Amino acid sequence: MTPLLETKNVTCVYSPHTPFEKRAVDSVSIKIEKGDFIGVIGHTGSGKSTLIQMLNGLIRPTSGQVLLNGRDIWENPKKIRAVRFKVGMVFQYPEDQLFEETVLKDIMFGPRNMGLPDEEIERRARDAAHFVGLPDELLERSPFELSGGEKRRAAIAGVIAMDPDVLILDEPAAGLDPAGRDVLLSSITSYHRTRGNTVLFVSHSMEDVARVADRVLVMNDAHVEMFGTTKEVFSQAGRLSQIGLQVPQITQIMSILKDEGYPVETTLTLEEAVAQLLPLLPKGGDDL
Amino acid sequence: MTRDIALGQYFPGKSVIHRLDPRLKLILTVAFIVYIFVVHNFWGLGFLILCTAAMLLTSGVPVRLYFKSIKGILFIVLFTAVLNLFYGSGEPLWQWGFLTITQQGIFNAIFIAVRIAGLVLFSSVLTFTTSPTDLTDAMERLLKPLSKLHVKVHEIAMMMTIALRFVPTLLEETDKIMAAQKARGADMESGGLMQRIKALVPVLIPLFVSSFRRAYDLAMAMECRCYHGGEGRTKMKVLHLTRLDAGAALAGIAALVVVILCNVFFARVF
Ligand SMILES: Nc1ncnc2c1ncn2[C@@H]1O[C@H](COP(=O)(O)OP(=O)(O)OP(=O)(O)O)[C@@H](O)[C@H]1O
Ligand SMILES: [Mg+2]
Numbered sequence: 331m332t333p334l335l336e337t338k339n340v341t342c343v344y345s346p347h348t349p350f351e352k353r354a355v356d357s358v359s360i361k362i363e364k365g366d367f368i369g370v371i372g373h374t375g376s377g378k379s380t381l382i383q384m385l386n387g388l389i390r391p392t393s394g395q396v397l398l399n400g401r402d403i404w405e406n407p408k409k410i411r412a413v414r415f416k417v418g419m420v421f422q423y424p425e426d427q428l429f430e431e432t433v434l435k436d437i438m439f440g441p442r443n444m445g446l447p448d449e450e451i452e453r454r455a456r457d458a459a460h461f462v463g464l465p466d467e468l469l470e471r472s473p474f475e476l477s478g479g480e481k482r483r484a485a486i487a488g489v490i491a492m493d494p495d496v497l498i499l500d501e502p503a504a505g506l507d508p509a510g511r512d513v514l515l516s517s518i519t520s521y522h523r524t525r526g527n528t529v530l531f532v533s534h535s536m537e538d539v540a541r542v543a544d545r546v547l548v549m550n551d552a553h554v555e556m557f558g559t560t561k562e563v564f565s566q567a568g569r570l571s572q573i574g575l576q577v578p579q580i581t582q583i584m585s586i587l588k589d590e591g592y593p594v595e596t597t598l599t600l601e602e603a604v605a606q607l608l609p610l611l612p613k614g615g616d617d618l
Numbered sequence: 619m620t621r622d623i624a625l626g627q628y629f630p631g632k633s634v635i636h637r638l639d640p641r642l643k644l645i646l647t648v649a650f651i652v653y654i655f656v657v658h659n660f661w662g663l664g665f666l667i668l669c670t671a672a673m674l675l676t677s678g679v680p681v682r683l684y685f686k687s688i689k690g691i692l693f694i695v696l697f698t699a700v701l702n703l704f705y706g707s708g709e710p711l712w713q714w715g716f717l718t719i720t721q722q723g724i725f726n727a728i729f730i731a732v733r734i735a736g737l738v739l740f741s742s743v744l745t746f747t748t749s750p751t752d753l754t755d756a757m758e759r760l761l762k763p764l765s766k767l768h769v770k771v772h773e774i775a776m777m778m779t780i781a782l783r784f785v786p787t788l789l790e791e792t793d794k795i796m797a798a799q800k801a802r803g804a805d806m807e808s809g810g811l812m813q814r815i816k817a818l819v820p821v822l823i824p825l826f827v828s829s830f831r832r833a834y835d836l837a838m839a840m841e842c843r844c845y846h847g848g849e850g851r852t853k854m855k856v857l858h859l860t861r862l863d864a865g866a867a868l869a870g871i872a873a874l875v876v877v878i879l880c881n882v883f884f885a886r887v888f
Contacts (some may be wrong), residue, residue, distance in 0.1 A: 429820045
């Protein structure tokens, strides 16, 4: 079966033939299946943003191919807009892109560009707003009057409203408070669960990735360092720390306990860890 | 894409020309532009072409880039040259209808073309080898005497520096917002003029909003550091003239002498 989205040796060189030449992504080949929930991690400047922008045709690869449903997206450059509707992209700090008079109109911008009928556009916009948890009374306000977190949700709704097959988010939770982060992550996971769409999200928070992603793509210096299930990747703490990344704190604690001889497994989330540790306490942790 | 324009001018390097004092470079550039406009015979012109070639080669900037800057104005050069071709007086060499070409016309065309190309090349050498901040700094110092006439030299230079400083930032921001709107299906590459102008609205509004926010932040930051304009302000980077600069100045004067000698000893052809 052909994967939903695939890259074959994609390479991106910025400012070629100048002293500023930079190989941001070097010969990357990955396969993304339908329904995947992928976390993308890697240190600053490792090429994550560049790679994901090539996936929806915002950056044309210097060489190599990006295949959507088995077809090269650059086969016909005039049709690239159709690819962008299928592969939706939410940039870092997406609140900077809001421009319409009202939040609702701004969310409708994407679907309107798709040329859908008016009722359908509005229905999708309201659905998307609902998904990201924007209350109805905010929809008629100016986007510039919203708080930072609300703006962020409005901007994400603007992309979700296009109902893309693949949703890509570049550090969606950056700069939000812990509560805002939780709301945002859980609305993305519920979007993924109910629609069954593919989601890719870039994050610097290992905790967030461990909590929601099924698979993890690790970028290092323009290359793919690892690509596997979340457990596989985070059980290699040594290799990750060599490239300047860490595993979630709870995973570190549990692996120390394991090395000390306690009967515990590699765990990724607090809940799993609690479930393993409680039985080890005297009285099975009854008084907790 | 737009980032290429922003970085297009300054080309970092360590050549002799890069190391010259920016003030001197500015003066020499103006001087050479004057030379090429006063010279009136082929000997002088040939000499200046040689000087230009020497400068381009010592600047350490790929010659390809100079060709690129010439290519930008190629049309203007050709257009004015061709116009001048038909504006000569004297014996017609070739005639067709009302169009006549004379020897004078051919000379005119050559001089005009070389002068415009020279103008562009000299200024390219300057902008390729001097960072924008050094350039405004040099301008501020050279125009210092004007502050006696109550011209606010420091404030003007500061405004230029800030403007230049924010050009790359704005271009980057434009790139980012354009990419974000394209990701939502904005179509900026097709359609008629009206449609294209309309397509810019989703880019311009966020750009204005963020520019105002940035301007406000910058003003606040400057105020917090007690910035109060030019009065009594010292510079972190004090410019000193070196031997290298003295040599360059001598070369500039020598070139002036050659140009004057050529103009005195050889007959005017333009
Ligand atoms: N438009 C551009 N022009 C030139 N170089 C660029 C451009 N965009 C990114 N780069 C460079 O390419 C490299 C990879 O950048 P990229 O934005 O993909 O990194 P990233 O992994 O997303 O980093 P971060 O985690 O900081 O967002 C960096 O070294 C960056 O400086
Ligand atoms: Mg990034």
